[in-house]
Amino acid sequence: MSVDGKKLREEARACLGKDRPAGELVDCVARTFSDLEVYREMDDLIIKGGSRFLIVRRVGADRFRTSENAWAPTTNLVDFGGGAERTLDQLINEISVFGR
Secondary structure (H helix, E strand, O other): OOOOHHHHHHHHHHHOOOOOOHHHHHHHHHOOOOOEEEEEEEEEEEEEOEEEEEEEEEEOOOEEEEEEEOOOOHHHHOOOOEEEOOOOOHHHHHHHHHHH
């Protein structure tokens, strides 16, 4: 699937605004990656691709913390400040790679 990264970034910025949680990206990501299971757990975005899960939590204006887990959609790593920190552009790139 070919992804229009620029369009997805614009949609993501509109969905998130300045202070909305990562979970607000559910519809944007689901529209773009119809083969992924995308849902919200509290304020976090959970993306399931095969047996892997990508957990996304917003931690600042343009900062997100991500964690990739196999077999279980756990937020434990991001709950305690772990995982990788990403900008929105980096997050969109990570989701695009995850969606392949």
